[in-house]
Amino acid sequence: MRYVKDFHWSKGMRIRGMMDSFSHLGFQSIQLANARDIIVKMKKEGAKIFLTFTSNMVTSGLRGLFAQLVSLGMADILVTTAGAIEEDIMKAYGERFLIGRFSADDVELYEKGVNRVGNLFVRNESYEKFEDVMGGLLKSIYEKKPRWSVSEMLREFGLSLNDEHSILYQAARRNVPVFCPAITDGSIGFHLYMFQQDHPDFVVDVVEDFKRILWSTSYDDKKGIISLGGSVSKHHALLAALLNGGMNYAVYLTTAHSSSGSMSGATTDEAKSWGKVKDDSDVSTVIGDVTITFPLVIISALDELSDEGVIKG
Amino acid sequence: MRYVKDFHWSKGMRIRGMMDSFSHLGFQSIQLANARDIIVKMKKEGAKIFLTFTSNMVTSGLRGLFAQLVSLGMADILVTTAGAIEEDIMKAYGERFLIGRFSADDVELYEKGVNRVGNLFVRNESYEKFEDVMGGLLKSIYEKKPRWSVSEMLREFGLSLNDEHSILYQAARRNVPVFCPAITDGSIGFHLYMFQQDHPDFVVDVVEDFKRILWSTSYDDKKGIISLGGSVSKHHALLAALLNGGMNYAVYLTTAHSSSGSMSGATTDEAKSWGKVKDDSDVSTVIGDVTITFPLVIISALDELSDEGVIKG
């Protein structure tokens, strides 16, 4: 039996030390400490790691951390949404997002050409520049062939970038596939449509991508997932693993609760009924804002893995 | 200025009457009464109505209501996720889902071949039968042509069904397009992949679908949205409207909060900054479980519209 221990401050505390204390502190802190232990374990035991995230996390500034995780070998398969792809490319081309406020006047923002995502602002001009970039990228891949699976296409995009903080850049260089099951659900969808108007044989083959995510792991591989937020990115990785015997390790960080029956709030326990995670797997669900919980859990895991020589850095 | 009024029970109360009282009852009840008024207004003013929902709502039993709304002319464009398509077809073929418990033993369920979605259970055999159905459906459409946009394909599926409580059935007969931007994110994705293995020229054209949702309304149309839950279904409808000048009416029913910066929790106010809804549009965001809030808001709206002769029934 483990006991609750009184938590105390000591000057200059490191995240790793605080997370050690969280193992003895009640409620979501324990869940977070467990999640850290599972991430360390999945890496040490050589699991193929799925990292899934929604576009708002790329908006938030976690993008740099995702790219770094790829470069450190901490993520073998990425699954995300269209907005994440767009914003990763925008930022690789130098666009910057602004710190705003949740309570900003949205009508006023609209008049100024500013779009709000929670307490962040994205200017219209960021989308305008993205349009030019996409025009060039699509032309360039079409010249090679007319039919592309999404993950192949995103790899080409990544190879064209020149920003080591870019997710697509790191993924392309590390042969980490990036899956995006709803690729048209963003301004990129509009650009794909415009391009197809002029090039009717241009095809984005989402079915081929299903094969590719299925084959990205084997039945015999140990498999783990770090799922941030909900949406199709979470579901798609679980589905791919389900068809290959299920995840051995699962960490869900989300703000959604299980009470609504939604995928975003579905717990690691519920996943066991489906075989999405194995019945004896190591799992932890942590309820909380990912921009707080993810840095904590991953920094402490990386510190530990680095000390043990499992990763560089 | 409107005042809070004490709420009272009277025997045999109708939903419509209760919702009238909600206009004078604080917190989410007011939001729900506002949402009802906006739905009535969008219909009476001839708006093209987007209805978006996630797959768990089809699991829940709201499927019959969605189909009925299509048949009543209350939904002109549907946007949803792959699970919703699958389950609508399963149910049209007679599969039944079970009432379960949130706290069921998930490992035990797995051993029994039962999958949990919140407090509902879906048996593996429902998926097995679906596999046979999909084999036939895909073969049949492929014989017509090899390249299909998603909404065209779903229309064919709908025409093949024989269940008036089916969403796809009603949508096909009413020429209501059904969009599913992440069509491969479900067991249907697996079946599409298997079929493509044998028929390499079979293509699901998601880019063509972007054109179709864009052209499903015009810039001059009045446009409204009833969005249930979050995910790509919500975002995709808003995106399509944004490119056509924005929604004039917007009702969001969701359990997600705006604090995480997610699309699921993004409010109707945030949407104004993007032009997803017009700056002077009628909007209401209601926080709560959709299996409770949606029946209330739509029953009271239908009662009112029926009394005024706007809809039949």
Next chain:
Amino acid sequence: MRYVKDFHWSKGMRIRGMMDSFSHLGFQSIQLANARDIIVKMKKEGAKIFLTFTSNMVTSGLRGLFAQLVSLGMADILVTTAGAIEEDIMKAYGERFLIGRFSADDVELYEKGVNRVGNLFVRNESYEKFEDVMGGLLKSIYEKKPRWSVSEMLREFGLSLNDEHSILYQAARRNVPVFCPAITDGSIGFHLYMFQQDHPDFVVDVVEDFKRILWSTSYDDKKGIISLGGSVSKHHALLAALLNGGMNYAVYLTTAHSSSGSMSGATTDEAKSWGKVKDDSDVSTVIGDVTITFPLVIISALDELSDEGVIKG
């Protein structure tokens, strides 16, 4: 085994009929239908019923319904917070609260002397009039004796009122005790303090109230709770029942989740570990805004009880 059934609209639906359908509709709708059945059962089996609520529900307009429940014999013991007491009295003296907006400008409201509670507004003048009322009430009870338990004092307040929609009025006339374990936590606390300054022997005896709530039921009584929201009102009723063998029936309606370990989010299951509810009791926890879920559950329960002749009305 029960099955999910497709939900449909029929014109002029009554709440009771909709709630019957909710028994076959997934997620929180099922929980709500269960809660209704438990409320019907606790009344039919003669349980002593604790009704607990927080002050914002009195602000909202549910006050009239609470008073009505007392008059119908549906609540035997009330537990609430200081704000609920204050606002019930204010409204009995004719004060009216305003329908406002969640996104109102709070600095501007302050300048206008308007206080915001979610999407409702309460004017400063309502508090000013309350001050006069309290002065008279305290003087009047002090003339009888200097030491009062809270529930005795609130009974005197209730007897002095002349508004059948008042909770205190109905409770006083029905000998339903009203407990308020944090009676000083409101402007009433300030008025009690001012009065004690002039009358140092004036004592509000909260310890005596503990005896009174403990003795309000016996170990042999069947006991039930309908708990709205969280806070000390919920905890206090459970504590009193725990010392008398625990609740036989428990319905919690709340927006709080169990993940934070708080009392507000503590589930009916957690309550079993404490003996707050008996291990074989009938329980249902429903997550959602009480201003929506409570009218539904109680209207349908009252309709059923009235049909069966258990209550009048």
Next chain:
Amino acid sequence: MRYVKDFHWSKGMRIRGMMDSFSHLGFQSIQLANARDIIVKMKKEGAKIFLTFTSNMVTSGLRGLFAQLVSLGMADILVTTAGAIEEDIMKAYGERFLIGRFSADDVELYEKGVNRVGNLFVRNESYEKFEDVMGGLLKSIYEKKPRWSVSEMLREFGLSLNDEHSILYQAARRNVPVFCPAITDGSIGFHLYMFQQDHPDFVVDVVEDFKRILWSTSYDDKKGIISLGGSVSKHHALLAALLNGGMNYAVYLTTAHSSSGSMSGATTDEAKSWGKVKDDSDVSTVIGDVTITFPLVIISALDELSDEGVIKG
């Protein structure tokens, strides 16, 4: 204008450094970084600081941190609930709580005499020992006088303890008053009641406590609040400050949302309409589990204050 910056891991990161990065990371991370800045500012500008918390946070293990904050001069007035008082005393007498699981079998726990609070367990024997302790404490204070305000009584309890990790111990030695507006809402209420049965002139004077919290600050003092969770502890501190001109600084850490109109979810903005916080005050509301957010915000604040010599440590 501030910009979002990509977040990166560097080995051995300290909490303070991570929190600096949070100023440039979207969503609740920014709110948390703001909260840290406000806490630093309120201390440096000599504000009287109210620290409020609910009992589950004492259960969790944050108790040690609360005691340490008092000893460091970071909290001038404490407001909490009865459970927090009980558990602080239990722990001072050596009781230990267990790390459990949210999904434990509650009926089985009950049979073993174990009570669950989220993912923590408290054994019945902890309550039994507490009964003995309380018997002695009450006898000892009654010998001095029969009528006690709550905060005076809690001071006596604190003086009797011998555990530097105890909140009451540190508060008593530092002349930091501890307020508990619902002192009877716990097993302590039962012990007070039993004692009063034998000593009818024993009085716990909650009205006197209102005077004491009101006079614990003056109109001219700068005032700040760090409010953890909701409940009467949050409301009571705000009420006391309201009557003295309002808070100049306010940090709310909570899992509750504003949508339900509850006090727990009421925002720092809503507080401005009441004058609970001044209209030009520094405020931050952070949504998230307090056992994660509070260590982060306070450790980084203490590190900064220590570097600047404002606090020792």
